[in-house]
Amino acid sequence: MITLRGLTKRHGDTVAVDGLTLDIEEGRVTGFLGPNGAGKTSTMRMILGLDRPTAGRALIDGKPYASLRHPVREVGSLLDAKALHPGRAARSHLIAQARSNGIPVRRVDEVLETVGLAAVARRRAGAFSLGMYQRLGIAGALLGDPKVLILDEPVNGLDPDGVRWVRELVRAQAAQGRTVFLSSHLMSEMQLTADRLVVIGRGRLLADTPMAELLAASASASVRVRTAGPDDLRALTGLLLAHDGVTAEPASAPGGGERNEIVVRGRTAGEIGDLAHRLGIRLQQLHSVSASLEQVYMELTEHSVEYATRTAKA
Secondary structure, eight states: OOEEEEEEEEEHHHHHHHHEEEEOOEEEEEEOOOOOOHHHHHHHHHHHTTTTEEEEEETTTBOOOOSSSSSSHHHHESSOOOOOTTTBBHHHHHHHHHHTTTOTTTHHHHHHHHOOOGGGGTTTTGOOOHHHHHHHHHHHTTTTTSSEEEESTTTTTOOHHHHHHEEEEEEEHHHHHHHEEEOOHHHHHHHHHHHHEEEETTTTTEEEEEHHHHHHHHHOOEEEEEEHHHHHHHHHHHHHHTTTOOOOEEEEESSSSSSEEEEEEEEEHHHHHHHHOOOOHOOEEEEEEOOOOOHHHHHHHHTSSSOOOOOOOO
C-alpha cells in the first residue's frame, strides 16, 4: 500500500502538490489523472524519494522509500523511459540494474521476454523507438518482481497492441495482489484499465473514488425510461420532477418525432424502477447511460487547467 498524508511540495511561491491525503491500496489498479502541471509527476517523485516533500509524508507499506531495505524488489517504477544511456544495449542496461540490486541475471531474460524485447536485447537503446523505450522501462520496473508498481504514462508511444498489452499486464499484476499506481492522458484506456481513480488539479485532490461510482455520479450520466402509454409517462415524470436535482426530458425517436420515453438525470435506474412499481406503472425500458471518463474528467478539472486555450473561430 502507498500512503500519502498531507503531502505538499512547493517551489518558491508555486505549490505543485497541495496537501494530498489518500491510500493507494493493493490488489487493484489505481489510475492517476490530472491536467498538465497538476502535480502528478511531482507526487510520484516524492513517493519514490526523488524529491523531498515541503510538508507531509509518502509511505510504502508504512515506510519512506529511502528506508526500504531492497527498494527495487519492493517498488518498481517508470517515470522517464528514455532516462538511460543510448549507447548501452537493452540487456546490458538491465543486467547493470540487476547486479546492483542482487537480482539474478536470469531474471533479465525473463522480463525481456515478458515485454517483447528478447529479439532486440543486444541492440543499443539509442536505436529504439519511443514504444520500445517504454517496454524497456517497464521491464526495469518488473525486474525485482516488486509488490508495488508506479508507472508514469506507460502507454505513451505504444501502438494499439502495446496499449492493450500494458492494460492486461497491470491488471494481472493487481490480480496477484500488487499495488498498481499509474498515470495516463488516454481517458478511454484508463476507463478500461483502472479500478479506482485519483484525480488532482493544481496539486489538490479533486476525486478519490471507484471508477464505477465516479461515472455514475457524473452530471452526464442518465437513465432512459419508456412507458406503455403517455398517461403513465406524464404521471412518472411529474413525480420525478417533484424532487430537487432531478431533470426529465423527452427522448427523440429514431427518424424524429417523440415516443413515450424520457431521459432522466439525478436518479438511478433502481430508484426510478422502485418509483414506477409503487405507482403501478409498467415500464418497457429502463436503461442506464453512463458518462464516459473523458466527460467526467472534463467536468472535474474544468477550473483546474493551468494552460487553458481558446477554440479558434472560423
